[in-house]
Amino acid sequence: MQKMQPLVRPARYQGGKRPSFYAAYARAARRYGFETGRNAGFAKRNNVVVKVKSKHDKDTAHEVPAESIQNGELSILEYVVPVKIGTPGVTLNLDFDTGSSDLWVWSSEFARASSYKGHNIYDPSKSSTAKKASGSWNISYGDGSSASGNVYNETVTVGDIAIPAQAVELAEKLSSSFLQDGGNDGLLGLAWPAINTVSPRPVATPVENMINKKLIDPPVFTVKLGRGDADGFYSFGFIDTSVTPNPITYTPVDSSQGFWQVDSTTWTLNGQTKQRSGNTTILDTGTTLCLVSDDVVDEIYGAIEGATFDNEQGGYKFPTNATIPDISFTVGKTLYKVSPKDIAFGDAGDGFVFGGIQSRGNLDFDIFGDVFLKAVYVVFNQGESTVGLAQRDD
Numbered sequence: 376m377q378k379m380q381p382l383v384r385p386a387r388y389q390g391g392k393r394p395s396f397y398a399a400y401a402r403a404a405r406r407y408g409f410e411t412g413r414n415a416g417f418a419k420r421n422n423v424v425v426k427v428k429s430k431h432d433k434d435t436a437h438e439v440p441a442e443s444i445q446n447g448e449l450s451i452l453e454y455v456v457p458v459k460i461g462t463p464g465v466t467l468n469l470d471f472d473t474g475s476s477d478l479w480v481w482s483s484e485f486a487r488a489s490s491y492k493g494h495n496i497y498d499p500s501k502s503s504t505a506k507k508a509s510g511s512w513n514i515s516y517g518d519g520s521s522a523s524g525n526v527y528n529e530t531v532t533v534g535d536i537a538i539p540a541q542a543v544e545l546a547e548k549l550s551s552s553f554l555q556d557g558g559n560d561g562l563l564g565l566a567w568p569a570i571n572t573v574s575p576r577p578v579a580t581p582v583e584n585m586i587n588k589k590l591i592d593p594p595v596f597t598v599k600l601g602r603g604d605a606d607g608f609y610s611f612g613f614i615d616t617s618v619t620p621n622p623i624t625y626t627p628v629d630s631s632q633g634f635w636q637v638d639s640t641t642w643t644l645n646g647q648t649k650q651r652s653g654n655t656t657i658l659d660t661g662t663t664l665c666l667v668s669d670d671v672v673d674e675i676y677g678a679i680e681g682a683t684f685d686n687e688q689g690g691y692k693f694p695t696n697a698t699i700p701d702i703s704f705t706v707g708k709t710l711y712k713v714s715p716k717d718i719a720f721g722d723a724g725d726g727f728v729f730g731g732i733q734s735r736g737n738l739d740f741d742i743f744g745d746v747f748l749k750a751v752y753v754v755f756n757q758g759e760s761t762v763g764l765a766q767r768d769d
Contacts, residue, residue: 380610382601382608396723397688400415403662403663404419407735410737411427411736412669413672414669414672414673414733415690416686418736420435425437454470456471460530461499461502461503462503462504462530464530465498467497467560467561468560470561472563472564472660473635473660474564474566475570476568476577476633478531478541478542478562478581479512479522479524479546480546481497482546482547483499484545485547495560496560504530504539506528506529507525507526508542511574522549522550523547526545528541537590538581538585540584542579546561566635567635567757568583568633569630570634582757585611590612595613595756596611597752598610599618600745605769618765619752624763624765625707625756625763626707626762626764627761628762635659636656637656637706638654639656639743643703644675644678644700649671649674654740655741656741657741657742659742662742664746665746665747666736667704667732667741671732672733675730676693678700679730680697681693681697691733692727693719693728694726694727695719696726699718699719702732711766712766713731713750718746719731732746751766
């Protein structure tokens, strides 16, 4: 039985390469629509993502074109997962995203699909289990990029779990920014069903169907994000207790907004505990950075010698030889340490690296993206509305 579904890095991110800092931060601004606070170099204004002039001048410097965020909503993600669609089926490389709830794919409905190299394409006419369904979908983003199409019910196979009559959203139209990259063939959303975009009625997500059709027990999916070219995986209905000797601690989830949102009311800097009364965070594999309040950002970079704000790129950077402090955040009541390897996010030139922890702008919740999630093993228990985390030692 294939219990774990391995993560695969698109060619552009093999050898430990990461998305660009600029694209990762701009994408988060678009995804969550925040306005800049003291330290965020990007904002969403009049439904477009903009770069602000500097830390002390929050006027708009310029709009961020969709191509700069890379392939619309997708290609800056570091990982894809092979998923089989149909019978006998075609294997597509999909982004698995705990911050959205649509399963959409490149398809033959998109007239020019075959002319774009690097993509596998689903063609319902070649599948014996495809059945046209009612409804349509349309996802549009603040930078003007969009994807839309119709819906089929189809057998979707993740690992060895075959989900019959799963709603699959077929792309009929893709704006130009989605056509820039061959790293993926669509997206599989793992957030709560409430934010699915199919109209007139949202459709069940793959995990919802796995649970309702009793295809998995326990009613969970888990994720271990690899670092560099190290192995990572998603699993469905299976908890791999060999990932880490540290215990998995569970905390309740607030799914009212459709996200995996949990309490995070304490953090530590070099062992000193600091309170954040009422604070919450979203666990989001579709966001690269770890985004927190300005007060926390100020304290973190105030503790790193030589750290400075990069007005051109819109975030904090620090010298490559700087000592990175111990930084931990709670999920529920348990502290989890962020790895220094991930806090040093990417090359900023001139002997500097960009920080993987940045400002959440004016949002009133944090976003714990891959920079945080690479330090833990996460069990998303959709059946019981809890999430479990265990500190990893790798």
